[in-house]
Amino acid sequence: MRRILWLTAGLLQAQVDIAGINTWRQTHEREILREYIPLLEIPNRAPDLANIRRNAGYVLAMLTRRGVASQLLEIDGVPPVVYGEIPTPGAKRTLIFYAHYDGQPVDPKEWTSPPWKAVLRNPQGQEVSADTAQLDPEMRVYARSASDDKAPIMALMASLDAMKSLGIAHKANIKFFFEGEEEAGSLHLEQFVQKYKHLLAGDVWLICDGPVHQNRAPSLYFGVRGVTTLDVTVYGPKRELHSGHYGNWAPNPAMMLSRLLATMTDGEGKVLVAGFYDDTTPMTAAERKALLAVPGVDEALKEELGLVNTDGNNARLVERLMLPSLNIRGLESAGTGANARNVVPAKAVASLDLRLVKGNDHRRQAEKVKAHIRQQGYYVIAQDPTDEERRKYSKIAKVTSREGYNAVRTSMDLPIAREVIQTLKRTYPDLVLVPGLGGSVPLWVFEKELRTPLIGVPIVNHDNNQHSANENLRLANLWQGIVTLTTLLAMP
Amino acid sequence: MRRILWLTAGLLQAQVDIAGINTWRQTHEREILREYIPLLEIPNRAPDLANIRRNAGYVLAMLTRRGVASQLLEIDGVPPVVYGEIPTPGAKRTLIFYAHYDGQPVDPKEWTSPPWKAVLRNPQGQEVSADTAQLDPEMRVYARSASDDKAPIMALMASLDAMKSLGIAHKANIKFFFEGEEEAGSLHLEQFVQKYKHLLAGDVWLICDGPVHQNRAPSLYFGVRGVTTLDVTVYGPKRELHSGHYGNWAPNPAMMLSRLLATMTDGEGKVLVAGFYDDTTPMTAAERKALLAVPGVDEALKEELGLVNTDGNNARLVERLMLPSLNIRGLESAGTGANARNVVPAKAVASLDLRLVKGNDHRRQAEKVKAHIRQQGYYVIAQDPTDEERRKYSKIAKVTSREGYNAVRTSMDLPIAREVIQTLKRTYPDLVLVPGLGGSVPLWVFEKELRTPLIGVPIVNHDNNQHSANENLRLANLWQGIVTLTTLLAMP
Known part of the structure; x- marks a missing residue:
């Protein structure tokens, strides 16, 4: 009717x-x-x-x-x-x-x-x-x-x-x-x-x-995805050190950060943070049907972007967008290229953005990532560590998150x-x-x-x-x- | 006499x-x-x-x-x-x-x-x-x-x-x-x-x-250690992409680089690159004796630098310096902090420095690291990839090394x-x-x-x-x- x-x-x-x-x-x-x-x-x-x-x-x-x-x-x-x-x-x-x-x-x-x-x-x-x-x-x-x-x-x-x-x-x-x-x-x-x-x-x-x-x-x-961002800073020595005099003695925060980030996905875009996909609302029949009807652009896009393979075993882009994501949007530690100096950096920073779909909550999703960082042995704080904290914990991560928002459909x-x-x-x-x-x-x-x-x-x-x-x-x-x-x- | x-x-x-x-x-x-x-x-x-x-x-x-x-x-x-x-x-x-x-x-x-x-x-x-x-x-x-x-x-x-x-x-x-x-x-x-x-x-x-x-x-x-440096660049999409529209579909080079770097040490400063320590000349008796006589400064240094533990299971600094090292001296991909943008970066760069001791050769040491990168599935080149290479290889690393020099003792x-x-x-x-x-x-x-x-x-x-x-x-x-x-x- x-x-x-x-x-x-x-x-x-x-x-x-x-x-x-x-x-x-x-x-x-x-x-x-x-x-x-x-x-x-x-x-x-x-x-x-x-x-x-x-x-x-x-x-x-x-x-x-x-x-x-x-x-x-x-x-x-x-x-x-x-x-x-x-x-x-x-x-x-x-x-x-x-x-x-x-x-x-x-x-x-x-x-x-x-x-x-x-x-x-x-x-x-x-x-x-x-x-x-x-x-x-x-x-x-x-x-x-x-x-x-x-x-x-x-x-x-x-x-x-x-x-x-x-x-x-x-x-x-x-x-x-x-x-x-x-x-x-x-x-x-x-x-x-x-x-x-x-x-x-x-x-x-x-x-x-x-x-x-x-x-x-x-x-x-x-629908659009929600988003929240996390900046993760890990700490080495209090100040940059000469890499000849202290390299491979002083813990290197760029290596620590790399190892931490490497635990977060399977290398194919699947996020390994516990419970990351758990609260995602399944698609409706109409949504599945519409998704199938979206013209395929993956092969043309791959050619345009110079990619042989894409994450999730070459799953279609439109399907990947119906899942929450964890993306490294930036990395920084000391300098590279013309600005490289022979140092053990004092810290290393990764900026992450988490995209959310229907069912996910931005605060809950950020907490899952923080819990994952703790599981890797890190003491997680919201500001630079004090001397007292440095004395107590060998692995410290500052995790700051900007207020995010949820998805709608x-x-x-x-x-x-x-x-x-x-x-x-x-x-x-x-x-x-x-x-x-x-x-x-x-x-x-x-x-x-x-x-x-x-x-x-x-x-x-x-x-x-x-x-x-x-x-x-x-x-x-x-x-x-x-x-x-x-x-x-x-x-x- | x-x-x-x-x-x-x-x-x-x-x-x-x-x-x-x-x-x-x-x-x-x-x-x-x-x-x-x-x-x-x-x-x-x-x-x-x-x-x-x-x-x-x-x-x-x-x-x-x-x-x-x-x-x-x-x-x-x-x-x-x-x-x-x-x-x-x-x-x-x-x-x-x-x-x-x-x-x-x-x-x-x-x-x-x-x-x-x-x-x-x-x-x-x-x-x-x-x-x-x-x-x-x-x-x-x-x-x-x-x-x-x-x-x-x-x-x-x-x-x-x-x-x-x-x-x-x-x-x-x-x-x-x-x-x-x-x-x-x-x-x-x-x-x-x-x-x-x-x-x-x-x-x-x-x-x-x-x-x-x-x-x-x-x-x-x-004696002094020799040194050589390597810049390692890994590639994602040809251009930065919006992380909402393409994140966890387009391979993220910052994640690829993190995963690659994570394979290079055991997280305690021990380098896992095959053969990394093989050609190191052992210390003489006089050198071992002198080493033992060097006043201990590790605990004071750790306190000064805010470190609880150091690499190699808290081995003494002077001993660590008698080994070749692999240090990440810089990391960079897109932006962090105030410069962070919601993107899938187009590339990620790590600057490494390798310190060498007696017996190591700077070109040989750099080659070992390149071989390690190849073992991780990378196609290793010395310049940015061509479209042809991008079509052929899903994991590409540009590795450039500045001419180094050997140690002496x-x-x-x-x-x-x-x-x-x-x-x-x-x-x-x-x-x-x-x-x-x-x-x-x-x-x-x-x-x-x-x-x-x-x-x-x-x-x-x-x-x-x-x-x-x-x-x-x-x-x-x-x-x-x-x-x-x-x-x-x-x-x-």
Whole structure:
């Protein structure tokens, strides 16, 4: 019964004018880039509050210039949320579009051009002028957050312009919620949602973050993983020692850390930490079915990334993402290469990130890793050891964890989920449905505080170097994103 | 018979006037520091040829100002050797004093004061003025190479001044050989010795490098370890990947490297690389005896360094130094701490240093480690992998080794060795005799090319942070070094 009603609603709904949107976009490409580039050139690390506020101001102006009733949602000393509303008289539904304007840290020496200078490059990698070059959809804009996650903000604004120009009316109430500390762990998102709950009622959160499927087809995702991070420091001698005079007498913390990390997986990506997979919620039948239907990209990806084998005995990527993970995201001890010195290092540090799926709890997962470190004979503390502790314990690990958050998964069988799927399938018959995205977005807050379903609407290219040096946005993805988001903005 | 002759020679030799030297030094302390500080303030990394030549010029001027016939020994594009001679009519012996004026790399952000600004600090760590403060032997001068190895150059110059002032005559011919690329591996030392062989005839090389024993007593050493270094890079995906979207699917090179390094030792400093200890020459009876007589410092050192246990089941430090070692001197993969990003790194690097004892060959030792890496399933190459190699091998390690050099050990039973021991024992009854120093100095070249015995004459404090940040020289060691070196400069 419900299924029939839903199909009928789908058939009755008018399709938006895709060709019209594309034509409009073609004549406005340069204008879009001219608005986008200055946004990309404002440094956007969440802890850099002065610049973060400049970003927020720019995004706010983008909204107000389009007549959207907008404001900054504020908590003292925290990157503000940029919030906007388009009320639609007679609307039966409210759609909330989420994106974030802050970005990951950068290591400028690894970048070809400075991270906060937006540079347009042709497919051959040559820099071209955004003002004068003939634009090609295979060109890319390079800058921190070009993809993650300023791109959807720009695409939404261009969609509003296209709708106005083409006379496409809103049928639902629209809200925008642009966060400013997602890459710093969304530490205050819960507080924002609690404080501004009165503004945030809605029928669905459309989470505009993350990349489309690796086959470049438009995608929707129905879950994201949670995440927590751990920094593990192990200690050798109190100060670096000359490796000739003390090597293989003084315990080497880089070797201790290597041996400790080596116990954490089987070398094939299977985590050996006790109970690591125990509380994972099994997939539903619908999720299994969707997973099987996701186009295979593993072989192409392996070729692109120069990999012969992948973890878990070459299990499919989409399957691996339905499990919690333990990843070494960084290692450091003394110096290497030109900075190498002949020393026994005083300490060695590993940064780990744990991704969580439905059923896992971020604090519990971090505790499992700490228990594992204890099992390896380490005395685990949260700060550098005192002299007293050094006298007592030969193996000491400082383990600090940043507050993390849990995964969420929206049922693909919910009416709103089915309707969003159907709306986009009319535009894109090759739409890819992903039960769970590998990346993390702090959607659990919306689920917990607002009990509103969430659906992911990614638009950027998968090969965008997200979180790394030379992050970029493929113009074709920005152009397609405008079509995708216009389609959703025009939903009833 | 030989023993009786040697004792007789010892008794006949006049002792130098220790009290006189100390009195002279007390009235010249500030003057010595005023000459030393500008030398410490010239950056002295061997690859920085412009500054290296400024160092060489300064040292040359120190010699010529004292009437020593001096010159720069040159090989094109290489830090010069500063060479000087004091011929003594009727001398039966030539003593050659070795030191080096170049220093280890620096990481300025780890230093309390800039590495090439000489700062004097009192025992409480407060900066004091070298021009006006009341000097205290427990004060220290902080700068790169304050100890390693500009200190002996300054002490030798002060010794020459003291001898002149006190009327202590040279009895032997004296030569000075101050190298400029020791910390860069003495890559051209062999060439220098071959090119300038005609200048370098002598009866003994007195190697003024390395620290005195940890009990602060004056020391001699009769061997040094050789060294070679290996940089090991293992590869994950061609580019850093988002750890949410690809973690525990894409092989993690930081985990691969940790697992590889973990196979190299037993976690207690015993190296598990096949054949690692096989070609080590056993100690002689005299060396074993000397080793047992070396004052124990392990417990005090452990307390100072915050260590409960040391490698090899708490075996004595001096014993550990008679074995070859494998030390991780640095680890790096992506970023940690504030620079951590949620990525699967593209590669991970470990810098290793291998110390060698008598019998080991540096190329052979490096080959053993490479063979071990191959045994762990790695395809070992000397440059980054090509796409073709990536397609073929799932585990690839780039292993690059800097040219190293072998260990040397001088017999403590040689007549010249006995005479040097006896000469210093008259000044210092508590003289420590170390069969083998842990550190490396490229003495093998002198042994191989000149067949001249070598004896180590260290003067600096063991706790000088050699090779690390905040390198320093304890003034008491500089003052004692002047006595030590005057004693030897006055030897027959």
